[in-house]
Amino acid sequence: MAAKPHDPTRYSEMRNPKALRDYFIHDKFEAGIKLVGTEVKSIRAGKAQLSDAFARIEKDEVWLYGAYIEEYSHGGLSQHAPRRPRKLLLKASEIRKLQQQVETGGRSIVALRMYFKDALVKVEIATASGKKQFDKREDVKKREQNLEARRALKSRR
Secondary structure (H helix, E strand, C coil): CCCCCCCCCCCCEEECCCHHHHEEEEEEEEEEECCCHHHHHHHHCCCEECCCCEEEEECCEEEEECCEECCCCCCCCCCCCCCCCEEEECCHHHHHHHHHHHHHHCCEEEEEEEEEECCEEEEEEEEEEECCHHHHHHHHHHHHHHHHHHHHHHHHC
16 A cells, blocks of 8 residues: 655644634734754644744743644654743844834734744744633624624525
8 A cells, every 4th residue: 555645735834723712913923933853843743732822022032932842752862842932033123023012012922823934934923912701702703693694695505
């Protein structure tokens, strides 16, 4: 039996499912991320999660916290810590813009998705402000109305 062909889009990106549900997203930024070899191999295998990931600015550097990258199964002695802080690579002007929005606007920095761009791992981060409970209910109502409208259109056909 022949092996299945490699599907490059299978694990092309990992998303943060909580981000769009819990936050209003404002400005988005694409950042590189400083990783070790076993982390990249785990991400290629789809063994990463961003559900609790957020970023902080410390000493003019942006650090990603809470991202989980599973230990690589064939890593041997050179394994990484699954939840260690990872440095994000941004331009100085982007870091200043992030810092200004966080300090003046009362926003936080959340990770939206992690993906491959050619051979490099990139992280999409955004400034976000938290939703209140009634905002979440309004989103659910809108989603249900759109679903009902699609069903009505489908039944007419």
